[in-house]
Amino acid sequence: MxxxxxxxxxxxxxxxxxxxxxxxxxxxxxxxxxxxxxxxxxxxxxxxxxxxxxxxxxxxxxxxxxxxxxxxxxxxxxxxxxxxxxxxSTNVTSFFREMHHYDLLIDELLPRWLEAKRNGGRLRIWSAGCSTGEEPYALAMVLAEALERSGSRVDARILATDLSPQALDFARRGEYPLDRLGGVSEARRSRWFLRGEGAYEGLARIHPRLRELVSIQPLNLLHGWPMRGPFDAIFCRNVVIYFDKPTKHKLFERYADLLDQGGYLFLGHSESMYGLSDAFDLVGRTVYRKHAA
Ligand SMILES: C[S@@+](CC[C@H](N)C(=O)[O-])C[C@H]1O[C@@H](n2cnc3c(N)ncnc32)[C@H](O)[C@@H]1O
Known part of the structure; x- marks a missing residue:
């Protein structure tokens, strides 16, 4: 039919x-x-x-x-x-989607955070609505590179959560068809992926170092959250697009509670906090900073 x-x-x-x-x-x-x-x-x-x-x-x-x-x-x-x-819902995602967010992390935020926390501080990033894992693993790549550059011994972790069991299974497997690595530079492909052979031909597996940095957990954003934070940054991109205003408002207030003072919230390209929360200042393209209470 x-x-x-x-x-x-x-x-x-x-x-x-x-x-x-x-x-x-x-x-x-x-x-x-x-x-x-x-x-x-x-x-x-x-x-x-x-x-x-x-x-x-x-x-x-x-x-x-x-x-x-x-x-x-x-x-x-x-x-x-x-x-x-x-x-x-849609699980569409990609490595280094909306590259300007990663540029901000690489050029400004990670060097600043790693310097401030270099004597044993704690750095936490949450990829909320991580889908099949491309977003948290791309974050892990720039985090691992920044850690290496800085030589600091920061306790750094990325939490990756989603509601979809299939998406989470895929993210946990961490094996991507080569044609899904479009946003990844050649240098990062050879650094952070292991090329599959034999039965794994055509697949690229995420490097164990990135797996160490990322914790993948099921979580419905509308239900209770077990973690206490504080987070330095929350990526919630292309997730709230189907939510109505009261749901978005509640979610942004909860993000504000969990973010460190001066912490960052990243939204997707067609999402905005306009008229929905007083807790943040817009500081870049779909980038919000929690201001002092
Ligand atoms: C389009 S993907 C976005 C992936 C990634 N953040 C990006 O921007 O590329 C949206 C994801 O949000 C998840 N999602 C939707 N509603 C959710 C909810 N209430 N709690 C947790 N995840 C949710 C979906 O399962 C889906 O994987």
């Missing part, structure tokens, strides 16, 4: 995708469930997309229809949450 065309009106209701029809009440339940647990706002215009993406999940679970899926979510909301979120 070919994919149905995108429709914006109620006629979508009766359109089956891969044999499954997402009726009004099941769609309404999914919208409120996804908003409550993932902060993502799904409108009527997303019904077709949700139906198509979740049809695959229904088949994988061998369910008879969306009513059975809704029942599963009602009975055990937590266990299916990651899979549901993965199905409806």
């Amino acid at each position: 070919s994919a149905p065309t995108m429709l914006d009106d109620a006629s979508v209701t009766s359109t089956a995708v891969n044999g499954f029809t997402l009726g009004d009440s099941d769609f309404a339940f999914l919208c409120s469930f996804v908003y409550k647990h993932c902060g993502i706002v799904l409108g009527e215009h997303k019904r077709q997309l949700v139906q198509g993406r979740l049809a695959r999940r229904l088949r994988a679970l061998k369910l008879s229809g969306f009513d059975a899926y809704v029942e599963l979510l009602r009975c055990d909301p937590q266990s299916e949450l990651g899979e549901l979120a993965s199905a409806i």
Whole structure:
């Protein structure tokens, strides 16, 4: 069966995708469930997309229809949450995406932090919504290089978290097809990746030194956070784009609580804190600095 065309009106209701029809009440339940647990706002215009993406999940679970899926979510909301979120959100990412953020780290922030903390200080960066790991590993590359240059003995770590179990599995494996290394310079490719051979031909594996620096953990940004901080920087890029204003506001206030005084928050290219928090000053392109309370 070919994919149905995108429709914006109620006629979508009766359109089956891969044999499954997402009726009004099941769609309404999914919208409120996804908003409550993932902060993502799904409108009527997303019904077709949700139906198509979740049809695959229904088949994988061998369910008879969306009513059975809704029942599963009602009975055990937590266990299916990651899979549901993965199905409806995008994991698109890349190494050194939005390079200007890395330039700021390399040229200004890391040298300053490492100097200030050189006598045994602690440096913490959080990649919140790390997807398949390209962002935290790129951060680890510039951090490892800065540590080497400075010769300082700072206790430096990167925390990488996401909601999607598949994305986290991929990040933990740390093996990337060569065509996903587009943003990585030749020098960094040979320094920080191990070329696969035999069965691993065509793959590049992340260097163990970078793995040491990065801790990968499941975390829903809307739920409780086990870590206490403080963080020197939080990267939350291209994550809040589907969140509504109250959800973003709450999240930015929580980030402010966890950041060190003068700590930095990096957002994605189409995201902004405008009108959402008084705790930060805009100090660069989608770069915010927590000011003194
Ligand atoms: C487009 S990717 C961004 C990856 C990376 N930060 C970047 O900019 O390239 C968005 C990620 O946010 C994650 N995400 C969305 N909602 C989330 C939530 N409530 N808690 C944790 N992660 C979430 C998704 O699973 C996805 O991997």
